[in-house]
Amino acid sequence: MTMKFEEKCGDNGSLVGRNQSYPGEKHQPKGKPVTNGEAEFYAKQEANGKCSVPRKRLNMYTWQEIQRHNQEADQWLVINRKVYNVSSWADRHPGGRRVLNHYAGEDATDVFRAMHPEPDIVQLYLKPLLIGELAPGEHSQERHKNAQSSFLQHDVGHLSIFKKSKWNHVMHKFVMCHLKGLSANWWNYRHFQHHVKPNIYPKDPDIDMGPLFLLGDSQPVKYGKKKIKYINYEKQHLYFYMVGLPLLMPVYFNLQSMQVMYLRRYWVDIAWVSSFYIRYFITFGPYYGIFGTVLLIYLVKFLESPWIAYVTQMSHIPMRMSTEENRDWLSTQVLATCNIEQSFFNDWFTGHLNFQIEHHLFPTMPRHNYHKVAPLVRSLCAKHGLQYVNKPMLRAFGDIVRALKKSAALWVDAYYET
Structure with missing residues (x-):
């Protein structure tokens, strides 16, 4: 089951999450959200005030869902409990497409840390690829x-x-x-x-x-x-x-x-x-x-x-x-x-x-x-x-x-x- 996760700016501008959907939010198959005008207006309203960073809604996924995306043209992977869709970016990966494909549908946290000595810089590339995170009840890595x-x-x-x-x-x-x-x-x-x-x-x-x-x-x-x-x-x-x-x-x-x-x-x-x-x-x-x-x-x-x-x-x-x-x-x-x-x-x-x-x-x-x-x-x-x-x-x-x-x-x- 795919749940919704919202990133919301608190009073200090930091990001905090809560399990709640936007009013008027609809869902497509496979848990992908789609919003109508009312939901977008609601999101903009809550982003006003002291918050300077617009809120970004994230899906929450189970390992069962993530592991289905392990194909050549459909690659998801997990790093530090965050879920990334690297399908369209794989050809531009400096380490080559196949390295990402080898970890598609898996937790790639350890290999990411081992192969990237400056993860803060890599985060700039990861940010646009972020689509969600592991559901609260899911292990950080696959159970076995x-x-x-x-x-x-x-x-x-x-x-x-x-x-x-x-x-x-x-x-x-x-x-x-x-x-x-x-x-x-x-x-x-x-x-x-x-x-x-x-x-x-x-x-x-x-x-x-x-x-x-x-x-x-x-x-x-x-x-x-x-x-x-x-x-x-x-x-x-x-x-x-x-x-x-x-x-x-x-x-x-x-x-x-x-x-x-x-x-x-x-x-x-x-x-x-x-x-x-x-x-x-x-x-x-x-x-x-x-x-x-x-x-x-x-x-x-x-x-x-x-x-x-x-x-x-x-x-x-x-x-x-x-x-x-x-x-x-x-x-x-x-x-x-x-x-x-x-x-x-x-x-x-x-x-x-x-x-x-x-x-x-x-x-x-x-x-x-x-x-x-x-x-x-x-x-x-x-x-x-x-x-x-x-x-x-x-x-x-x-x-x-x-x-x-x-x-x-x-x-x-x-x-x-x-």
Whole structure:
């Protein structure tokens, strides 16, 4: 049932609410209000006097109603008990449309806090999208979620927040496009999805490696039952060394980045990436020629690729992969990630990404602060019965291959099942 909520200015100009409808107010299906002239006149009258802010009427919604709006063209989400309709704005979202779609019909409070270090600025964009709030009897999160696990953004927020400015945006373009030769927009939209829904199939693009690799427990069985055999997946743990490690950066990432830039017309990124290749040809062209310079570019990427593959995949591939289960923020991140033991070498080698759990819980936190919050995260996981996985680096390297081998065995059983 949809109830009415009115925001009314008190004597001090603050907004207060009361459960009451305007005189003459009518309702359309799905709880959307429509007012006649008498109601509008009444609203204007009550807005006079000491109140300088016009009153805004808000609907009140139940979770059952909100969860129906989880389609591509119909997206509602909840932040701090407020209900927002982001359907028409999704295409302009700086983090990409799909990130919003992944949380349509759900509570997005924790992910909002984690991904937006300056929520006051974002409120300017949220204000026009506000359509209502949760009814008083409704839980702040969906009933099956553990709301007590949401303390982290409050208690350690001072370690996470940093000032953002246009220079952050320019620096990101410089590093990703000019120094790495990859589209910054492509990386953002891909990586944001991975952070908000890690190891959730098909929402996390990082675990959709078909037809090259089958990951987790469900994808291999699905391919096997459908008799899909693009390659011999039984050997995928072996060709990970021959294909996955050396070709992730120079082939897979580069081709995907170029494809996305072209199809989505990212002209600014195209210009920045062009400066990457121009710089190389100006610097090394006179010595190695065109062909030699191209080889040099891809040699550097070829050498970088195993490091990227190991550092990113050792904390994800061996962990739980599933379809959407709509878990709370803490559980979603901890079940999908693991840490590598802290040491001077491990911190240096991974750039502090050995604290992958903390990196996922606090994506805007400077990496050198991860070790400070790790004990708090570990204790919270113990309190809520979540396994906080922390392993040696060499074992983590081996777990990648062991996980691929396990998935391959599942595919074999399903494929040859009579």
